[in-house]
Amino acid sequence: MATAPFYADIVGSFLRPPALVEARARFARGDIDADALLAVEDETISNLVSREADSGLKLATDGEFRRSWWHFDFFDGLGGVDIVELDHGIQFQGVQTKPRGIELNGKISFDASHPFVEQFRSLKSIVERTTGVVPKFSIPAPTVLDFRLEQEAVDASIYDDRDDLVDDLVLAYRDAVAALYDAGARYLQFDDTAWAYLCSDVELEKARQRGIRVDGIAERYADMLNRVLEGKPDDLVVATHVCRGNFRSTWISSGGYEPVAEQLLAGTSYDAYFLEYDNERAGGFEPLRFLPQGRKSVVLGLITSKSGQLEDPQLIKNRIDQAAGFVPLDQLRLSPQCGFASTEEGNVLTEDEQWAKVREVVEIAADVWN
Numbered sequence: 001m002a003t004a005p006f007y008a009d010i011v012g013s014f015l016r017p018p019a020l021v022e023a024r025a026r027f028a029r030g031d032i033d034a035d036a037l038l039a040v041e042d043e044t045i046s047n048l049v050s051r052e053a054d055s056g057l058k059l060a061t062d063g064e065f066r067r068s069w070w071h072f073d074f075f076d077g078l079g080g081v082d083i084v085e086l087d088h089g090i091q092f093q094g095v096q097t098k099p100r101g102i103e104l105n106g107k108i109s110f111d112a113s114h115p116f117v118e119q120f121r122s123l124k125s126i127v128e129r130t131t132g133v134v135p136k137f138s139i140p141a142p143t144v145l146d147f148r149l150e151q152e153a154v155d156a157s158i159y160d161d162r163d164d165l166v167d168d169l170v171l172a173y174r175d176a177v178a179a180l181y182d183a184g185a186r187y188l189q190f191d192d193t194a195w196a197y198l199c200s201d202v203e204l205e206k207a208r209q210r211g212i213r214v215d216g217i218a219e220r221y222a223d224m225l226n227r228v229l230e231g232k233p234d235d236l237v238v239a240t241h242v243c244r245g246n247f248r249s250t251w252i253s254s255g256g257y258e259p260v261a262e263q264l265l266a267g268t269s270y271d272a273y274f275l276e277y278d279n280e281r282a283g284g285f286e287p288l289r290f291l292p293q294g295r296k297s298v299v300l301g302l303i304t305s306k307s308g309q310l311e312d313p314q315l316i317k318n319r320i321d322q323a324a325g326f327v328p329l330d331q332l333r334l335s336p337q338c339g340f341a342s343t344e345e346g347n348v349l350t351e352d353e354q355w356a357k358v359r360e361v362v363e364i365a366a367d368v369w370n
Helices: 018-029 034-054 072-076 115-130 142-148 162-182 201-209 217-229 261-266 286-290 313-323 351-368
Strands: 079-085 100-109 137-140 187-192 237-242 272-276 297-303 332-336
Touching: 018 034, 034 115, 072 079, 072 100, 072 115, 072 137, 100 142, 100 162, 115 137, 115 162, 137 142, 137 162, 142 162, 142 187, 142 217, 162 217, 217 261, 261 286, 297 313, 297 351, 313 332, 313 351, 332 351
Parallel strands: 137 187, 187 237, 237 272, 272 297, 297 332
Antiparallel strands: 079 100
């Protein structure tokens, strides 16, 4: 696992194949039962894992095929957390998601019966049967739950103050990491929109309106994550993906990483950072100077997952060279900027275009780090 994340890596989610979309719709209507849906999920994930390996990747994800959302499905399995219907969704550029949100009905906790543990076991079994590559699994970061909580979603009878929930949230995540490790996970990723929002004055103001104390929030979030990762096994690689929003090829936040780079890159105990760098909204590579030299790595998200148009390989190589002016080349990696389907609706590109993007990542990485 010393090479994870790999020189050619991926964030994790893939477009849902038509057979899976149909099966989920039939299940929602009551036309098929859970076992029938599970069989379709198993088959489509097995096909996906084989295709990931055939594309030259040294890792495989389950594409998040068993999820509707990149984050709500995990939160819904935590003790004390409900996913509820709101009068609004999450606002992206020109479009809103389904109107869902987080509400606390008790103390936050994690139990090993959480569905994601079995989902990882299934992925690991499929990988071992078919390809032998490394299974990679993602969950939303704890900072996401804290940052997305509406003021009225925290009942004073449960937690007197928003800060009071942090101890339980940290313990729940420590339990989640331990359960996934015991199930065989050695490559985990915490997907995180909060750090990108901290780079945006617009999103910070929205957070204030939700009752979040934003002064010193980067330091508080670094401390929260370090408490989660404290004492993690040496053979467990935990990366994070900092996302600026990914729904139907749209986005939320803009702003370079400079406001949080030191706290994030130097101040957290992650092994690697997947950073979106596919357009000017991400700013320059200068913030990468805070990455400590050594075993940590930055995975440059230079290949966009939001459109099917392929990038010019030489331009990507030139940008990697630019980043190497701030971080040694052997601490850099390459990936798409985000997943291809952070929600089940997916981004606006075809499956063929999706796989062309994956192959491009593999081919460019082979040229750069051969």
